Amino acid sequence: MNEYRQTVRKWVKPEDLNQHSALFGGRVLQWLDEEAAIIAVAQLGTRSVVTRYMSEVNFVARAESGDLLQLDYRIVAFGRTSLTLSCSVENTVTGQEVLTLDRIVFVAVDENGQAYAHGQTEPTEGTERLRG
């Protein structure tokens, strides 16, 4: 499924940096998770997805206010109830890699929070599954 790729750009604001222009790790993690969830919602065709797993993260982040981060997501695998994504983050102004995330896993859940079989096996570019 290497052909699928979703790119998201985030604008770094002063509140995302410490005094020495290092990105707060927690902020980057929040972006990573939220934008991945938006992809999972469109792929799995449900607004109810939860984060189940995130693999280890090495931060090599450095940025100035106004820099653009580019988050490049790929689909690793469709599971029975899950979707696994990977992501690499680059500071587009410096060209440096900020971090690489091997796997973040989302699960489709019903109204009781139980995982269910989502029935998807192939990526989609659109959002038509949400209107199913």
Next chain:
Amino acid sequence: MNEYRQTVRKWVKPEDLNQHSALFGGRVLQWLDEEAAIIAVAQLGTRSVVTRYMSEVNFVARAESGDLLQLDYRIVAFGRTSLTLSCSVENTVTGQEVLTLDRIVFVAVDENGQAYAHGQTEPTEGTERLRG
């Protein structure tokens, strides 16, 4: 320049809605402007862009918590110091149009806030202009 298109998705949270599941107009306007600015930064090759103009907006918004909005931006024109974008916003869950924005104009500014000729005339898909 109709071939260029940039798509951004936003997840609607409870704090974006009033008691009757109507989107707050101001929240949508903030998203429209911020995501357009991110496009302008990559197109004009500078982190210093300011919003100069936004055309009229008709809100036909309705959403529930968890809905995905899709913002589809197109480039209308490169000016000498400016970039003009248009945008249509759709609720991907209901398939309904939320609003259409004919024009939002950004200007590249120097450190004194003065507009300058940015030298760009064609769209780019990437972010290479920020590393120029």
Next chain:
Amino acid sequence: MNEYRQTVRKWVKPEDLNQHSALFGGRVLQWLDEEAAIIAVAQLGTRSVVTRYMSEVNFVARAESGDLLQLDYRIVAFGRTSLTLSCSVENTVTGQEVLTLDRIVFVAVDENGQAYAHGQTEPTEGTERLRG
């Protein structure tokens, strides 16, 4: 109805500015809408109002952290289901005009999000319509 005027002041914080002390357009639009909605609520006597329309906006904004913006609202017209306001925004520290908004329109909606006749035709200074 030119006699009615409502003034709101907003304190500019660092997070409202880009690196060159230009106000983010989206932030100003959010303030414009939210404070106008607060006026509409008191005038129409219902907490359920939605933004229906905003006319074009030219930004001539410049500010420093700590500056005060003054938003001066006037009532343009009471419609059957709507209220139309105008607004001019000034940076009170520099005395400069930030923008002028000709029309922002709110509609009173019922629990199904349908517009209804609000029955108001004259401005009020108070909030007594909310206790009707």
Next chain:
Amino acid sequence: MNEYRQTVRKWVKPEDLNQHSALFGGRVLQWLDEEAAIIAVAQLGTRSVVTRYMSEVNFVARAESGDLLQLDYRIVAFGRTSLTLSCSVENTVTGQEVLTLDRIVFVAVDENGQAYAHGQTEPTEGTERLRG
């Protein structure tokens, strides 16, 4: 100086309430302080004011999402380096008093954070002192 009165309205959002529709005390205190500071800035003619004192507060707060709070400020006294305000807060939908604050004191400070004599002795309705 009883004739001077400044009224500010705040819209209650879901995030300002606990599960039983009680306003978070800390949120109301933040509004009380921030809006009072905006008044102090205009009265003392400087963007550099700090909160020095707040008298005791009894909370009798109850609100629903969408309610409007009205904060009525009065000027208690101009000191040599300070300004003292009082405030009463009402839920305009229920007509109930939320709290009464006897005194909140701001001080004008220079770039070293030291209080200085601001030279003001009378209220103003406008913002002309900021352009002095």
Next chain:
Amino acid sequence: MNEYRQTVRKWVKPEDLNQHSALFGGRVLQWLDEEAAIIAVAQLGTRSVVTRYMSEVNFVARAESGDLLQLDYRIVAFGRTSLTLSCSVENTVTGQEVLTLDRIVFVAVDENGQAYAHGQTEPTEGTERLRG
């Protein structure tokens, strides 16, 4: 009950400071209330507590971005329906006292917002009362 003590640390960010590195009073008050409420929840064994009273506050605050504030809470008294705490706040980088709060009072409320007898008379270090 002097032996009970709860310490909370807060990291000062640029958005918590004015231009002259003075802490916004409203921000500190919000922290004071929110962290005290978290203590009240664990002591009273209910998620439904409301702030009823806060005694006067003298601000002697000064901080830089990145400073750590330490909030030291003590339990003053268990009432029939209430809990009274005190708090002193120190800037741990400068060693200076930021403020002292003699009393903040929380009340346990039922689903109608009415105070009820919580039945607690002694402090606990843990959170076992929330699972009662």
Next chain:
Amino acid sequence: MNEYRQTVRKWVKPEDLNQHSALFGGRVLQWLDEEAAIIAVAQLGTRSVVTRYMSEVNFVARAESGDLLQLDYRIVAFGRTSLTLSCSVENTVTGQEVLTLDRIVFVAVDENGQAYAHGQTEPTEGTERLRG
């Protein structure tokens, strides 16, 4: 160093949950990082710390609005330029484990963002290293 333990409690608000009362993963990660950084600042005696590494995270999170999360941090190791912490997170209302984090690593950095030897080898309960 198993004897050192730092406990932090977080109050879950509606904005931290999705429609099915599942905690947003990104929000929990942000809390994990920010509270760990506050510990690192006190242990390493510098306000300039950056997150370098976070090990994998399994989310088994479920919460209601008003629930208290308890984050229990332990010190794993002092490195030459780094500090490694672990953390377990519990929902104190249900008594359930939310997640376990084996390692989060912070590095002390100078004004150029370069790691330096912090000289600490033992935990401290206090904040005295910040006044060194």
